[in-house]
Amino acid sequence: MVQGSPPLHWRKYAERYRLEGGMAGGEEHFPARSVHPQKGTKGKVETKLMPREGKIVSWTQVFSGAPTGFEKETPYFLAIVELPNRVRLITQIVDSEAEKVRIGANVSKVFRKISDPESEGHIAYGFKFKVAQ
Helix, strand or coil: CCCCCCCHHCCCHHHHHHCCCEEEEEEEEEECCEEEECCECCCCCCCCCCCCEEEEEEEEECCCCCCCCHHHHHCCCEEEEEECCCEEEEEECCEEEEEHHCCCCCEEEEEEEEEEEHHHHCEEEEEEECCCC
């Protein structure tokens, strides 16, 4: 089965659409994990919605159209965003003026198209972040 196929897309529905992660061992994780990343222990994982706001802790501007499907979006911004629960995630920054994309900028989750139908056979949607006004 090809990556990005409809079954893979639907398995990631809660993660992409709702920013749903997990809680295990008293710590929140995104994406949800069945094994603790530092301790290597398994435990019960509870579903946990991640906060919809955060801060940029690092970012870059991408000028190459890779990976496939991003050719029309260049240049675009990628950032590591830290949420209030200390979870960090890599995300695209959209709908934001270039001078506002900076370390420490407050960002909020938005719902956007991730891929076009011609590249994977279906339109995939999911979360991205934008600089808060």
